[in-house]
Amino acid sequence: MTAVLDTPADEKPAVRKPSRWAAPPRPAWEEEPSKAGVAGKGLVLGIACLAILFPLWIVIVTSLQSKQTIDEAGGLVMIPKGITFIAYQELLRGGQVQKAALVSVGVTLVGTLFSMTVSILCAYGLSRVGSLAHRWILMTLLATMFFGAGLIPTYLLVQSLGLMDTYLALILPSAVSVFNILVLRSFFMGISPELIDSARIDGAGDWRILWKIVMPLSRAVLAVIALFYAVGYWSAWFNASIYLTDQDMMPLQNVMIQLVQKQERPVGLAAQINTGQLSPLAIQMAVMVMALLPVAVLSPFVQKHFKKGMLTGAVKG
Amino acid sequence: MSHSTVPRSRAEAKTPEKTPQASEGAAGDRSREGKRAGKLSLRLRFGRDRTLLLMTLPAVLLVLLFNYIPILGNVVAFQDYDPYLSENGVVAIFQSPWTGFGQFERIFADSAFWHAVQNTFVLFFLQLVLFFPVPILLALLINSVVRPRVRAIAQAVMYLPHFFSWVLVVTVFMQIFGGAGVIAQTLRQHGVEGFDLMTNPETFKYLVTVEMIWKDAGWGIIVFLAALSSVSNDLYEAAAMDGAGRWRRIWHITLPALRPVIALLLVLRVGDALTVGFEQLLLQRQAVGVDASDVLDTYVWWNGIRNQDFSYAAAAGLVKGVVGLALVLTANKVAHLMGEQGVYKK
Numbered sequence: 001m002t003a004v005l006d007t008p009a010d011e012k013p014a015v016r017k018p019s020r021w022a023a024p025p026r027p028a029w030e031e032e033p034s035k036a037g038v039a040g041k042g043l044v045l046g047i048a049c050l051a052i053l054f055p056l057w058i059v060i061v062t063s064l065q066s067k068q069t070i071d072e073a074g075g076l077v078m079i080p081k082g083i084t085f086i087a088y089q090e091l092l093r094g095g096q097v098q099k100a101a102l103v104s105v106g107v108t109l110v111g112t113l114f115s116m117t118v119s120i121l122c123a124y125g126l127s128r129v130g131s132l133a134h135r136w137i138l139m140t141l142l143a144t145m146f147f148g149a150g151l152i153p154t155y156l157l158v159q160s161l162g163l164m165d166t167y168l169a170l171i172l173p174s175a176v177s178v179f180n181i182l183v184l185r186s187f188f189m190g191i192s193p194e195l196i197d198s199a200r201i202d203g204a205g206d207w208r209i210l211w212k213i214v215m216p217l218s219r220a221v222l223a224v225i226a227l228f229y230a231v232g233y234w235s236a237w238f239n240a241s242i243y244l245t246d247q248d249m250m251p252l253q254n255v256m257i258q259l260v261q262k263q264e265r266p267v268g269l270a271a272q273i274n275t276g277q278l279s280p281l282a283i284q285m286a287v288m289v290m291a292l293l294p295v296a297v298l299s300p301f302v303q304k305h306f307k308k309g310m311l312t313g314a315v316k317g
Numbered sequence: 318m319s320h321s322t323v324p325r326s327r328a329e330a331k332t333p334e335k336t337p338q339a340s341e342g343a344a345g346d347r348s349r350e351g352k353r354a355g356k357l358s359l360r361l362r363f364g365r366d367r368t369l370l371l372m373t374l375p376a377v378l379l380v381l382l383f384n385y386i387p388i389l390g391n392v393v394a395f396q397d398y399d400p401y402l403s404e405n406g407v408v409a410i411f412q413s414p415w416t417g418f419g420q421f422e423r424i425f426a427d428s429a430f431w432h433a434v435q436n437t438f439v440l441f442f443l444q445l446v447l448f449f450p451v452p453i454l455l456a457l458l459i460n461s462v463v464r465p466r467v468r469a470i471a472q473a474v475m476y477l478p479h480f481f482s483w484v485l486v487v488t489v490f491m492q493i494f495g496g497a498g499v500i501a502q503t504l505r506q507h508g509v510e511g512f513d514l515m516t517n518p519e520t521f522k523y524l525v526t527v528e529m530i531w532k533d534a535g536w537g538i539i540v541f542l543a544a545l546s547s548v549s550n551d552l553y554e555a556a557a558m559d560g561a562g563r564w565r566r567i568w569h570i571t572l573p574a575l576r577p578v579i580a581l582l583l584v585l586r587v588g589d590a591l592t593v594g595f596e597q598l599l600l601q602r603q604a605v606g607v608d609a610s611d612v613l614d615t616y617v618w619w620n621g622i623r624n625q626d627f628s629y630a631a632a633a634g635l636v637k638g639v640v641g642l643a644l645v646l647t648a649n650k651v652a653h654l655m656g657e658q659g660v661y662k663k
Contacts, residue, residue, distance in 0.1 A: 021464060021466050021467070022464065023463045023464045024464075024465070024620075026463070027550070027554065029553075029554050029557035029558060030553075030557065031562075031563065039490060041458060041461065041462060044458060045458065045459070045462070045467070045471050048455070048471070048474075048475065048535075049470075049471060049474040049475070051531065052474055052475065052478055052531065052535070053474060053478060055489045055490075055492070055493055056489070058492070058493075058499065059489060059492065074502050075498070075499065075502045076492060076496060076498070076499050077378060078499070100608070110445070110546070113582075117375075118375045118376045118379065119376065121371065121373070121375060121376070122373045122375070122376030122377070123371040124369070124371065124372055125369040125371075125372035125373035126369075126370060126373060130365075130505070131362075131365075131366040131369050131370075132359075132362040132363055132365070132366040132370060133366075133370065134369075137373050137377060140377065140380065140381075140385075141380055144380055144384040146642060146645050147388075147638055147641070147642050148384070149383075149384060149387030149388045149390065149391070149636065150384075150387065150388075150390075150391060150617070150631060150634035150635060150637075150638055151614070151617050151618060151621060151622070151630070151634055152390070152393065152617065152621040152622075152627050152630045152634055153387035153388070153389075153390025153391050153393070153631060153634075154383065154387045154390075155621065155622060156387075156390050156393070156400075156406040156407065156627065157382075157383070157386060157387050157390060157406075157407070157408075159406045160405050160406040160407040160408075172379070172383065173383050175379055176376050176379045176380055176383075178380070181376065181393070197419040198395070204366065206368040206369060206372070207368065209374075227480075228621075231480045234482070235480075235481070235482030235483070235484070235485075236482075237482065237483075237484050237593075237596075238596055242622050252483045253485075254484075255481050256484050256485070256488065257484055259599070260488045260491075261484075261487070261488060261491065261600065261603075261604075262603075288488060288551060291482065291484070291485050292481055292485055295480040296477060296480075299476065299477065299480045300473050300477075303472070303473055303476060306476065306539055310459070
């Protein structure tokens with residue numbers, strides 16, 4: 001204490017500001033961790049993170065290498081030697097992969113917008129306990145979390161509705177997620193009822209309350225749910241594989257299956273690959289990077305809201 | 318809750334001058350029911366809530382169309398459904414001959430079906446033993462890290478794979494563990510040939526479980542972290558005062574706090590036992606072969622969508638659905654008996 005008192009006011013304090021990496025002060029009752037304990041924890045967390053990041057590193061690095069480097073490495077490259085964007089340039093010059101990427105982007109944008117609209121409306125419609133048929137509708141939706149109709153009848157329905165070989169088949173059957181509606185609903189229910197009632201007294205209808213009060217107050221959870229829907233549409237391949245027969249309509253994930261898993265060559269690029277200018281491996285990896293990039297870039301921004309969303313979603317009924 | 322007790326001002330302000338009879342009806346209701354003050358007639362409540370009902374309509378219609386109407390389509394399981402009887406698949410249902418339980422007899426006599434059942438249960442068991450505890454342990458570990466930066470980074474990295482598609486995950490694994498993958502290449506350079514985990518039926522079930530852990534164990538942490546963050550620090554302090562060390566505090570405070578969440582997730586998992594990684598297995602079916610990878614879902618897909626044997630596949634799907642529903646309800650019952658809340662309240 002005396003040291004602090006002795007320091008003249010205009011001089012910088014001798015103690016350095018703790019870095020943001022430092023641990024916050026411990027409460028008095030908590031014992032200091034042992035060196036071995038800290039090291040052990042760090043090791044386990046480090047291994048876990050490495051196990052996740054290492055494969056992604058290899059994929060990204062390989063996609064950025066020239067044919068020569070890849071041939072020298074005999075396959076996937078771990079340590080990059082120079083960077084070239086030739087694989088991406090070829091893919092984005094047009095042709096199958098570019099088309100598929102556009103399809104994926106389109107389906108994701110339209111689908112997410114549609115799903116969000118339907119879900120927000122439904123969640124708000126169900127957010128007032130005691131409104132007419134509120135219980136019934138909720139039960140109707142909840143019940144679908146316990147049983148599905150089955151693959152075959154759903155397929156027959158989509159077929160009969162004339163949705164085969166349309167992009168609607170990629171959006172409509174999976175447009176509504178009851179889980180997401182529940183998360184939104186419980187968040188909407190947490191908004192102060194006094195606020196909503198005072199808006200009502202001022203003459204606002206339900207549409208205006210939803211648009212002007214409820215939605216601006218729930219930006220965080222809306223971002224999380226939008227991400228969930230967007231990732232769902234972006235990652236979907238199964239619906240496309242059974243409802244689409246036209247190869248030109250396939251989204252990116254399905255093209256990735258063809259190119260990488262079945263080792264087919266992208267339409268329009270076979271010439272470059274065959275003449276040895278392009279490494280087929282780099283093309284495959286570039287397609288994978290295109291598939292993982294939007295998700296990897298978006299999700300950290302929304303990450304800090306995940307916990308809240310998942311917690312409200314876990315409490316049902 | 319306070320929602321419902323606050324009068325819905327607009328509707329109630331309107332009622333006197335607009336519908337005098339209805340408001341009398343409401344008064345009659347009130348005296349008759351007596352339980353809930355302010356119980357309004359159906360017409361009044363509809364007038365008050367029609368906007369809300371309108372808002373739920375799109376979602377309800379979509380759910381009815383894609384979740385409820387197909388349930389009726391399961392009748393093809395009791396038919397010899399022939400899609401070529403009509404242009405429209407639904408119309409063909411009405412023209413197809415009935416076979417009663419014939420399809421089910423075929424299924425139960427099929428050894429491939431029982432093989433799929435066996436694979437399903439093996440994978441479910443492996444998931445329960447190897448996958449289920451991982452998020453709990455990771456959550457305990459992350460929760461014990463006090464540095465906020467380290468926590469945030471570790472969480473960000475661990476959440477990431479959850480957002481990758483199965484196509485991507487399976488492909489990444491193929492590039493690492495496959496015949497042309499990194500490990501095989503390295504081994505080959507050192508004179509070891511023939512390393513290919515992706516096509517090995519013996520180890521396939523473990524590979525699938527590892528893929529699942531890689532993709533979703535990190536995501537599973539969230540629920541447990543949320544439960545842990547709601548534990549009061551006073552409990553830990555009091556325990557420390559009473560002389561409980563670090564491990565005893567975990568045992569007596571942290572784990573009991575996680576108990577309801579663990580029970581809930583366990584119930585959900587057991588109830589969903591027949592669904593084990595449909596997309597994931599479908600993607601690897603070709604590489605490893607049907608024997609190792611076929612589970613109930615892929616069996617239905619193969620017979621129905623690929624072989625166009627709709628009735629047979631629908632029957633298999635129906636068996637799975639009914640057993641699955643029974644599992645959910647049973648598991649939930651068990652949770653109630655254990656004194657936990659389960660998925661839905663009693």
